[in-house]
Amino acid sequence: MPEIFVCNASDLGEGNVKVVAVDDREIGVIRHKGQCYAYLNRCPHQGGPACEGVRMPKVEAVLNEERQFFGHRFSDTEDHIVCPWHGYEFNLDTGNCIGDAALRLKRYDVVERQDSLYVVL
């Protein structure tokens, strides 16, 4: 499968996003907590630049053993991308939309080789 050069790996610092144009589309490569993720930079809701939204932990409900609600907390294990246009949230690992199971960001593999990052089309 073809690979598209994104940038030098050392040029994509922690928390940064690099958007590359590939033919008629944009792909956003995100470095988050040391991992690289790549998604089509087009939100499946109405086409917003989803990769350029903030990333934040999932908000979880805190329940006791009787399943009574005690408040909210941030997840230690799941992070979301929040689309900047209308706030739809997507699981950073899968691209699945949190609020609508029918929506998902298109995901691409990222390869890091010899201080270069590539997206696999």
Ligand code: FES
């Ligand atoms: S376009 Fe992304 S939430 Fe609407």
